[in-house]
Every structure is written in structure tokens, then in C-alpha cells.
Amino acid sequence: MPTVEHNGKSFQVDEDGFLLKGMEEWNSEWVEYVKTSEGISELTDEHQKVIDALQEYYKKNGIAPMVRILSKTTGFPLKRIYELFPSGPGKGACKMAGLPKPTGCV
Amino acid sequence: MSDTPIKKLNFKELASQLLPEGASFDSCLTCGLCSSGCPASGLENMDPRKFIRMAMLGMDEELSKTPWVWMCTQCKRCQHVCPMDIDIAQLVFAARSNWPKELKPSGIVRSCELTRSTSSTSAMGLPPEDFVFVVQDVLEEVRELQPQFKDMVAPMDKKGAFFFVNQNSREPMSEPDEMVPLWKIFNLVGADWTYSSKGWAAENFCMFSGDEEAWHQVIQQRVDAVNELGCRVWLNTECGHSYYTMWNAINRFGMEADFELANLVTYYARWIREGKLPVNADWNTAGLKFTVQDPCQIVRKAYGDEIAEDMRFVTKSLVGEENFIDMQPNRSANYCCGGGGGFLQAGMTDQRRIYGRRKFDQIAATGARYVLTPCHNCHSQMEDIGDHYGGGYHVVHFWTLICLSLGILGENERAYLGPELAALGL
Numbered sequence: 001m002p003t004v005e006h007n008g009k010s011f012q013v014d015e016d017g018f019l020l021k022g023m024e025e026w027n028s029e030w031v032e033y034v035k036t037s038e039g040i041s042e043l044t045d046e047h048q049k050v051i052d053a054l055q056e057y058y059k060k061n062g063i064a065p066m067v068r069i070l071s072k073t074t075g076f077p078l079k080r081i082y083e084l085f086p087s088g089p090g091k092g093a094c095k096m097a098g099l100p101k102p103t104g105c106v
Numbered sequence: 107m108s109d110t111p112i113k114k115l116n117f118k119e120l121a122s123q124l125l126p127e128g129a130s131f132d133s134c135l136t137c138g139l140c141s142s143g144c145p146a147s148g149l150e151n152m153d154p155r156k157f158i159r160m161a162m163l164g165m166d167e168e169l170s171k172t173p174w175v176w177m178c179t180q181c182k183r184c185q186h187v188c189p190m191d192i193d194i195a196q197l198v199f200a201a202r203s204n205w206p207k208e209l210k211p212s213g214i215v216r217s218c219e220l221t222r223s224t225s226s227t228s229a230m231g232l233p234p235e236d237f238v239f240v241v242q243d244v245l246e247e248v249r250e251l252q253p254q255f256k257d258m259v260a261p262m263d264k265k266g267a268f269f270f271v272n273q274n275s276r277e278p279m280s281e282p283d284e285m286v287p288l289w290k291i292f293n294l295v296g297a298d299w300t301y302s303s304k305g306w307a308a309e310n311f312c313m314f315s316g317d318e319e320a321w322h323q324v325i326q327q328r329v330d331a332v333n334e335l336g337c338r339v340w341l342n343t344e345c346g347h348s349y350y351t352m353w354n355a356i357n358r359f360g361m362e363a364d365f366e367l368a369n370l371v372t373y374y375a376r377w378i379r380e381g382k383l384p385v386n387a388d389w390n391t392a393g394l395k396f397t398v399q400d401p402c403q404i405v406r407k408a409y410g411d412e413i414a415e416d417m418r419f420v421t422k423s424l425v426g427e428e429n430f431i432d433m434q435p436n437r438s439a440n441y442c443c444g445g446g447g448g449f450l451q452a453g454m455t456d457q458r459r460i461y462g463r464r465k466f467d468q469i470a471a472t473g474a475r476y477v478l479t480p481c482h483n484c485h486s487q488m489e490d491i492g493d494h495y496g497g498g499y500h501v502v503h504f505w506t507l508i509c510l511s512l513g514i515l516g517e518n519e520r521a522y523l524g525p526e527l528a529a530l531g532l
Contacts, residue, residue: 014212014213014453015211015212015213015452015453015454015455016213016453016455061233062223062231063220063230063231063232064279066232066236066240066278066279066280066282067279067280067281067282068239068240068243068244068282069236069239088280089280090279090280100216101213102230102279102280103213103216103217103220103229103230103231103311103451104217104220104228104229104230104274104275104276104279104309104311104451105229105274105275105276105309105345105445105450105482105483105485105486106276106280106450106486
């Protein structure tokens with residue numbers, strides 16, 4: 001499996017660049033790495049709120065939440081979530097939160 | 107990496123079982139039609155003709171282990187042009203089945219596992235209650251924000267409805283507003299339809315993973331769900347492999363299905379012909395050019411050219427005959443885009459994009475600004491290769507354009523339209 005390096009830290013990732021061991025290996029360096037690779041200029045409390053919501057839902061349900069549920073939990077409309085994570089909630093936000101790549105026809 | 111070995115299959119024996127009666131591999135002309143028309147030719151130094159020749163030479167170890175079987179999308183174009191009608195895709199399916207689960211591409215395996223994790227049969231693992239919630243939530247919003255649809259319905263578990271409507275999980279999961287144009291169309295034509303809280307999902311990555319037993323179980327759940335509601339027609343909406351996986355499995359596994367299978371494109375064409383969907387191209391004053399992508403799973407692998415003609419009739423009705431440009435080749439001879447067979451979930455991005463180059467060139471040659479396709483894997487792949495190779499086109503669902511033409515496409519239902527159409531008719 002490929003690995004990525006960031007600020008001296010090494011992370012094992014899957015074929016699509018998602019954290020191989022998921023939240024087990026997730027830490028602030030990983031967040032920094034994804035921030036850079038996703039082209040996000042500054043991490044805000046709003047980013048953190050989305051990450052927290054994704055992780056909490058995933059721990060409970062074993063899947064990422066539907067965007068409607070994510071919107072309701074965070075209070076952010078879908079448009080705002082795309083502004084925060086330009087590659088979308090499934091790819092950018094889930095990657096940053098240490099969730100696996102979305103499955104299905106994507 | 108797992109230490110589990112990949113068992114050696116006897117490909118010559120398997121291939122011999124697939125021959126039409128009276129045929130023989132000794133008669134193979136090695137004409138190469140299969141390989142010249144295969145976008146996977148050259149990947150992993152393999153192509154369909156080489157695969158068959160290696161099988162005849164007994165090179166079973168190499169064939170059992172080649173990752174090429176995950177790059178062949180099983181689109182069956184090789185069989186379509188083969189003078190001997192050799193079903194190479196079946197050999198690829200057998201090879202995929204033979205791989206230990208832990209060595210198969212994890213995205214495909216996980217998509218299959220999630221499909222089996224709830225009675226939704228959703229490859230994204232969406233539980234029934236989430237699907238019911240999102241349908242109701244979106245419906246309430248549309249009724250409130252778009253007063254002309256204040257009475258629109260999106261029935262759930264309605265017994266005896268004519269249509270049992272399936273839905274690709276991508277919509278409820280990540281782009282729920284894309285369901286709305288479909289509901290508007292049903293509303294407009296007065297269709298008697300229902301979603302089901304069980305077996306509603308369209309996708310089936312268990313088939314792609316080569317797990318025949320899991321494929322069977324998933325389809326059994328869907329067949330049971332339709333039978334239970336007593337619907338007349340299981341209507342596959344704009345999802346490519348959904349139709350093939352259902353139709354093929356019902357025949358392959360001898361299931362009892364008390365209903366017909368149909369594709370939404372067939373009904374789009376019928377409703378336009380009957381005047382129930384009074385679409386026209388008056389909106390296309392800029393003369394925007396359109397092409398269509400024939401999904402292999404619906405056209406070449408299932409209905410044949412009949413549905414390809416319906417796609418063209420619908421498209422020309424929507425955009426104007428003079429604004430439609432076909433790809434070459436097309437219909438049953440069309441090239442797979444490279445999004446099929448689970449390739450999008452196989453984690454082989456570089457190879458998938460090399461495969462997709464042929465599709466990109468086909469699209470570019472039409473000069474079209476928009477590609478219409480009733481398949482989510484086609485949709486994702488063509489968007490990806492468009493971004494990667496620098497195409498200036500957009501990929502849209504038919505339902506978007508139908509509602510645009512009818513002047514009923516809402517503000518939130520335009521995610522896939524380009525800037526020139528983003529506000530048209532609002």
C-alpha cells in the first residue's frame with residue numbers, strides 16, 4: 001500500500017489516498033496534510049464541526065452520513081459544506097476526518 | 107498484503123465451456139477485432155485476444171494472477187465484434203471470482219459488503235430509515251419552496267403501484283436534489299409509482315466483485331421487495347448496471363419475478379411520443395451541442411440498439427435534431443467509458459484514465475458541450491476524464507434536461523449544468 005509523508009510523519013493510505021487504518025491512525029498531522037492536498041487555505045471551527053460530525057456518525061453507524069443529515073447536524077447548508085471542502089463532503093471532508101472512501105458509483 | 111495465494115484456474119477448460127455449439131478455438135482467426143476495439147488493450151500488457159491465446163496455451167498461472175481482470179470492465183464489446191461470439195467477459199468474471207477476497211480491490215469488496223449490510227441493498231450502506239427520511243425531507247422542502255409542486259408525491263411502500271422505482275444511492279446519499287426532477291416527471295405524466303423502503307437501491311458491486319452468491323442474494327432481496335408490494339413494473343431509473351444485474355440474475359438464478367423489468371429511457375420516449383412530456387428544444391437558442399453515451403450495461407449487454415434509438419429520440423426532442431452529434435462508433439458498438447465493472451472503485455486511477463482516453467477522444471471529436479447518459483458510473487468516469495484531460499464538456503442526467511426543457515427545473519437541481527444553463531428559465 002502507498003504511504004504519504006507530511007512534516008516528517010508517514011501515513012499508510014489506500015489506492016485513493018484515504019487513511020488506510022481510518023480513525024485509528026487519525027491525528028492533527030493528517031488533517032494538516034489533507035488541508036494542503038485539498039487546497040484549503042485555512043482551517044476554521046466550521047471545518048472542525050464537519051469533521052466532528054462525520055466522525056461521531058461514523059463511530060455510531062459504520063458509514064458516513066447522508067449530506068442531509070450532515071447539514072442538519074452541523075447547521076450548514078450543502079452549499080456551505082462545498083465551500084469548506086471544495087471536493088465535496090464524500091471525498092474531501094471524509095478524507096480529512098479519516099473516514100473511508102465513499103463506496104458505490106462514485 | 108495478504109499471503110493468501112490466487113489459485114490456478116484452468117482457463118482452456120473454462121473457455122471451451124463457453125463456446126457456442128459446434129465452434130472451436132482452433133477456428134479462431136486471431137483477427138484481433140476484439141483487441142483493436144478494446145480500450146483495456148495494452149494495460150498490464152494484456153488484451154482480449156492475448157487472454158484467449160494464453161488460455162489455449164495453458165498459461166493459467168499468469169491469467170489467474172493478472173490484475174488486468176479488474177481493468178477489463180466486462181463491457182462485452184469484444185464479444186459483440188467477435189466472429190465466433192466468444193464471451194471473454196465470462197472468463198474475466200471467473201478470474202475475478204477466483205481471487206481471494208482480501209486481494210480483490212477493497213473498494214469493490216466494501217461496496218458489496220455494504221450492499222449486504224442492510225435491507226436497502228445500497229452499495230453506500232444507507233439503511234432504510236435514512237432513505238425514507240431523506241425522501242420525505244426533500245419532498246417537504248420542494249413542496250414549500252416550489253409552490254407549483256405543493257401537491258407532489260413521492261410514495262413509499264405503496265402496495266399495488268404500477269411502477270416500483272429504484273434509485274442509485276448516490277442521490278439520497280450525496281445529491282438528494284437530483285431526485286426531484288425524476289419526481290416531477292412522474293408527477294407530470296401521472297405515473298402510479300412507489301419507492302420501497304426495502305430493496306430500493308440500484309447498484310450491485312457484488313456482481314463486479316465476482317461473488318456470485320452475494321450477487322444472487324442481493325437480487326433476491328430486490329425481487330422479494332417488488333413481489334411483496336405487488337408492483338407490475340420494476341423501473342430502473344438512470345443507472346446502467348442496475349438493469350443488467352437484475353435481468354441477468356433473474357435468468358441466471360431462475361428466480362420467480364411476478365413483474366416486468368423496464369428502463370426509464372423507454373418510458374421517457376413513450377411519454378414524449380404520447381404527448382405526456384411536452385418537451386421541445388425552444389430553450390436551446392444558443393444551439394448548444396449534445397451527444398449521448400450508450401451505457402454498455404443497458405445497450406450492448408441488455409436491450410441492444412432499440413433503447414439506443416430511444417435515447418437518441420429523447421435527446422433530439424430535447425435539444426433539437428441539428429444540435430445532436432453522435433459519437434463514433436455508437437449504439438451497441440460504442441466504447442465503454444472505463445467507469446463500468448467496478449473500475450471506479452478498483453483504486454487503479456492511472457489505468458482507468460488511460461482506458462478512458464478513448465472515450466475522451468470520442469467526446470472531444472463531437473465538439474459537444476454536454477454529454478447525456480443514463481448511468482452513474484458513466485457519469486462519474488466521463489466527468490473525471492473530462493477534468494483530467496481538459497475537456498470543456500458537462501455530463502448530465504436526462505431528468506435534468508427534461509425538466510429544463512419543460513421550464514420546471516428548480517434552482518437546486520442544476521448541479522451538473524454549465525454556467526450558460528445555470529439560471530435558464532428560473
